[in-house]
Amino acid sequence: MLDENRERAQLAEMIWITGRAAHSGYDGEMNFDVESFSGLPVIGGGDVCGPDGCGPAEGAGTAGSTGTAESTGDADxxxxxxxxxxxxxxxxLGFGTWRLTERDDDALAAALETGYRHIDTATVYKNEEMVGRVLGSSGLDGVYITTKIHPTDEREPAEVMAASLEALQVERVNMWLLHNTSDRNVDIWRAMIEEQEKxxxxxxxxxxLSIAEIDELIDATGVAPVMNQFRLGLSLHDPEFVAALRERGIAPEGYSPLRATNLDDPHIIDVAQNLDVDPADVVIAWHMAKGYIVIPKSATASRIRSNAYASRLTLSEQHIAQLDRMERTA
Structure with missing residues (x-):
C-alpha cells in the first residue's frame, strides 16, 4: 500500500505538471510513459455525486476503478x-481566494494551471477584479465561479451583483452566496432570488447559517439554498448538522479544511503514515470521500498542487471510519 500510493502520487504530479494527463505521457524529455502505470487507480475522472453518493457521469469510468490518466481523459x-x-x-474541489490580494495573480494562475476549475471569491475579499483579470487572461472557458454578498454591504443586492459581474468580467456567476447571517437575511435572500430569476x-x-436560519429563509420564500458553505474540518465535523442540511437538499461545502483540523491528531498521523502522504493530504481526501465540497486555500504553488493531487487520494472504508472518530475534538 505504501509503495502503491507513493507511485500514484508521483504519477499524478508528473502527468499534471507536464500537462499530459489526456495524452500518451511522453514529452521528449522525461521519457515518461503513463501506460507503464496502468495498474494504478486514477480516482474521480468524470464522477458526479448526488445525495445517494458518487458515480460516473455519462461516458465516464467508474470512480475508484483501475485505469490510467489517459483512459479517463481527465485533464483538470x-x-x-x-x-x-x-x-x-x-x-x-475548489480553490479558495480568502486573503489573496490584487497582487496574488500568480497564486490563482498556478491554481488554474494545476487544473482547478472552481474558484471561490467574495465581495469582502476585495479581489474579484484580480479573479476576473486572471480568468480573462487564462483563455479557459467553463470555470465555476462562486462569489458572495455580505449582509454588512449597504448597497442594494442588485448593485452588489452588478459590481461583482463587472469585476469578474462575466455575464453571470455559477453560485451566489449570502456570506453571513444578520437580521436582513430574508430581505437579502428575496433579492438574491430575483437576481437568479434575471x-x-x-x-x-x-x-x-444555522439550520434555524436556513429554515427561516425557506419558510419565508419557499426557496431553499442549494448549498451552505461553512468552516469544516475533521476537528469540527458535525454529522448531525450535515445530515440536517442534506435532508433539506442542501450540499455542504467546507472552507478552511486544514485550519479546522488538528493535523497532529494521532488518527490523521496514522492514516498519513499508512498511505505515505502528508496529514494535510489526508484531510482533503477525507472531504472528498465524505462527498463534501471543499475549497482549500493557499498562495504557495507547491501547496496548491499538493491540495489538488490529494483530492485523488484513495481512502479505504477503514481509513474513513478511523478519521470519523476525530469528530468534534477541537
Missing part, C-alpha cells in the same frame, strides 16, 4: 462534481 479537476438540488453541478447567477446558497 472539474470532476468529480456534486449534483445540486437545482439540477446544476459544482466541482467538488439570469445573473445560476444558483444561490448561503454561508455560515
Amino acid at each position: 479537476f472539474a470532476h468529480p462534481a456534486i449534483e445540486l438540488s437545482d439540477g446544476t453541478s459544482i466541482p467538488q 439570469g445573473h447567477t445560476a444558483s444561490i446558497g448561503v454561508s455560515n
